[in-house]
Amino acid sequence: MNQKSAWPLVADDAALVLLKAGALQNAILTSANFSIIATDEKGIIQLFNVGAERMLGYSADEVVNCISPSDIHDPDEVAERAAALTLELGTPIAPGFEALAFKASREIEDIYELTYICKDASRFPAIVSITALRDDPGNIIGYLLIGTDNSARKRVERELNEAMAAAEKANRAKSEFLSSMSHELRTPLNAILGFAQLLESGSPTPTVTQRRNIDQILKAGWYLLELINEVLDLALIESGTVSLSNEPVSLAEVMTECRAMIEPQARSRGIGMTFPQFDIPRYVSADRTRVKQVLINLLSNSVKYNRPNGSVSVEVALVRSMVRISVRDTGVGLTPAELGQLFQPFNRLGKEGGAEEGTGIGLVVTKRLVDLMDGSIGVESIVDKGSVFWIEFKATVAPLLAAAIATTALPPPAVDNGGKRHTLLYVEDNPANLELVGQLIARRSDLYMHSAADAKLGIEFARAALPEVILMDINLPGMGGIEAMKILRDDPATAHIPIIALSANAVPRDIERAMEAGFFNYITKPIVVATFMEALDVALLHAKSVAQNEPA
Structure with missing residues (x-):
């Protein structure tokens, strides 16, 4: 009895499933949000649903048994798709519906972006999915194309690209x-x-x-x-325009350079300093120049804000995959409230009236640089006891063959010109700069300087007098220093002369651009006299080497 009564229930359930399936199919075919187009095996449209009519403006009667879907796609895009398939497969694919249906015919799921062309000749971007329809033996009997309007996404992409372009321009x-x-x-x-x-x-x-x-x-x-x-x-x-080059950085080398720069400042204040000894070479992945800048700032602060006869110690430890560098001082320390304001621009934490000068920017720059190098920075402090600032960078191995390269300091260059004076040319339009460099050069009996107030005169003089070294300002009236340098480089008579850029442009991007253009060196103003003289001697040595190697 129970078994007999179950059959009608099964039949009713099956009927319900079929009814639901029919309803689902009807909902899909009558959907106004998706264009559903079915073709026969030759690509001629056989079904054109309500959504396709709404999107494209054609009635089903106008397209069924009349056209192919490729006829309502942008013909240039269809041709490009055919060319791309031809290149990808190494088989000629003709433009048209064959190009649209090629992958689907090989049972490869295919979704592509193309432009639909409406009855009124208007256009809109669409995303189209195409599937091959097969009978029971597996023969292709047609294709199903389901498309959706992609205008909103394209508009958002366009607005985003425009915003990014505007931001980049700004x-x-x-x-x-x-x-x-x-x-x-x-x-x-x-x-x-x-x-x-x-x-x-x-x-x-x-x-x-x-x-x-x-x-x-x-x-x-x-x-x-x-x-x-x-x-x-x-x-x-x-x-976002600062340039960084993350590479293996030797902490021993950086510490040595930082120590040489900071110890005189500490000694003058009676501050004792201790640095780590590296029994094992330790390398971090970071930008060498910026790591040095960060450490110099932390060390300088630890000296400036220390107590008389205090101490600063630098410690290095491996923390998981990171190397932690700690700078510990015996200063007055920081309160919790001060720690919360530590990395705010121009906030000197009430030290504005103190004896120590500062900008309130150094720690902000330090934190941003550490973040850009994928590192981290932190601080711990106890009032009247002192503070410890730490930075962490990812540990890495030594660069290839680095251990085999000797890093001995070169002696100061000495240029012997047989008692004759070396000739220099300084191209500069600022009288004060000309006077300053002129007085520096006049202190050396082995140097003689000519000058030119603009690039044009400088080029003419260089060609006529062939100085051993040229100093070139970048921002000159009329022709700029980079353009003048390139002209001299392209002239066989002056191509061998080392040209040093001497400029107040200190933005790293400007320096890189100048060096890539062909300058021998780049010195930023204000001039540090010792650095300037050293660079000049190196250029003179180069000029002498070139002259000795030239054929007689």
């Missing part, structure tokens, strides 16, 4: 402004610091009062330069 404009502003600030600062250095080391020796005045000028000038550099660094980082 960043470029900001970078150009920063480069220009840096140049405008550095140019007068070059004269201030340059002439102050001349007075400091000039003859007759300055009096005690004069030396104090000169010291104040130099102190304020170098501080202003530090402020310019840090503001420029922060702006470049914020605009």
